[in-house]
Amino acid sequence: MMLLSILQATAAVLDVEANLRTIDEAANRAARAGAGLLLTPELFPVGYAPLRLRDGLDPATLPAIRESLAGIASRNGIGLVYSLPADADAASGEVDRSGGPCWHISASLVDAGGAELLRYAKVHLFGDEERQAFDAASEPPAVVDFLGIRTSLLICYDIEFPEAARAAAARGAELLLVPTALSAGYEAVPQVLVRARALESQLNVAYANHCGAEGSYTFGGGSVVAGPDGRLLAEAGNAAELLFATVGPEAVRAARDDVPYLRERRPGLYREWEAGLADGTGRPSERQD
């Protein structure tokens, strides 16, 4: 069992120092409460403002920001999930329209010693501004063991697609950590979709949102932690808050024993159905499962 903490707060666009201070204070409070991990919202260290980041954030400053965040984790002795812009891995050979390296929205999980265990880049970009400022990534969510829980990352719009959470669950995830930047007015996302992702793949999902006004956006807060039975373990209002919930693999195993969704899904058949669509018949060409 792990006590998980979720920061819901307002970031200051391009005021990295102020945002790191907010994260540091939250990490300190969370660690003192006994939490093993602090989850923070999408792009929180730099503020959620895609075009202003593209124009005003010098990518050369990112390694130092990452180092500061690792320092916050190790100084407070707590795991940390943070989200930042990131160049695509040079080894991937991904280039953007101008021939430079792809510029992704990433999220990293670092352990209480500050070591990066996992980095994920957002696969589903939301809206024109994100698509102008960033490139969509293509790697599936990976899974690592973190304090005894198989842990994976998605970012914001990704979790609205059942396919993305399924990909993490198929790789063994028991806990999905999701930094987000969800505008006010879309409360059905945490209240319906996040709960459904948790229930249909029987894992814990933590979803950390901004609140208040940030640049041209108004965020609704409403951060949640959903358990593998679809119930909310914790739920924030629309103001700044440090949220706590206890998660672990035991409830995951109990839910998967009760109704074995992951075992009883039929991925071979779904692939066949998609292929039937692609060839225009809308029907499978041969049976398999």
Added chain:
Amino acid sequence: MMLLSILQATAAVLDVEANLRTIDEAANRAARAGAGLLLTPELFPVGYAPLRLRDGLDPATLPAIRESLAGIASRNGIGLVYSLPADADAASGEVDRSGGPCWHISASLVDAGGAELLRYAKVHLFGDEERQAFDAASEPPAVVDFLGIRTSLLICYDIEFPEAARAAAARGAELLLVPTALSAGYEAVPQVLVRARALESQLNVAYANHCGAEGSYTFGGGSVVAGPDGRLLAEAGNAAELLFATVGPEAVRAARDDVPYLRERRPGLYREWEAGLADGTGRPSERQD
């Protein structure tokens, strides 16, 4: 726009006459209220009791039951969705373990003239009893135009899998009609998963359950109609009820314009992720989308 009616009631196991009377009375009330369609629960005409049906229901009686149901539709001038056991289509060549034709749980949509427009067979069987009594089917949900709305069918456990509703949405469905037999205690299915299916694929989902005790089962009622924004348009309690909701393609189009989930999903990438899993690397072999 169409007024949709949903029958939530208790069936009498193997008392076909009593169950057809319940459906007939509901069809009459619904038609007088102006409904274009009556949706009834899973296996309602024969009662939900898989093993007792396998042992006690003579398949030779099914054509006459279907004829009676077509008569209920045409006599009352209303479309009808009913669910019955069905032999696999002879043309499919599907045989069960004993070499006989596969025995599916099916659902049919008949129009107000009694003509069958659509027949679907359940792909995800739930629990040991269903798997002992029936064979899982493999055809994707097809879609037909019904009173101006692109309409498709799933059955019970199917809707708990996002992949099944996606297959219908990918084929153009705007309305998913789902006969079900959901035991009491699983209220998160209509309250979380059905709403999520409607929201994530932006279509209307109507989910008609049994209520009360039937054979060895106790059903929780809680039938719902969810709109393409994930909100409940109608919701039953745990007793017998005829539920009404207005559905149409307009709200579907508005939701899909607001957040284009179906256009922004990346099926090519998901297939690649699955293939990466299948070959054990957990990573895509080449990029495509």
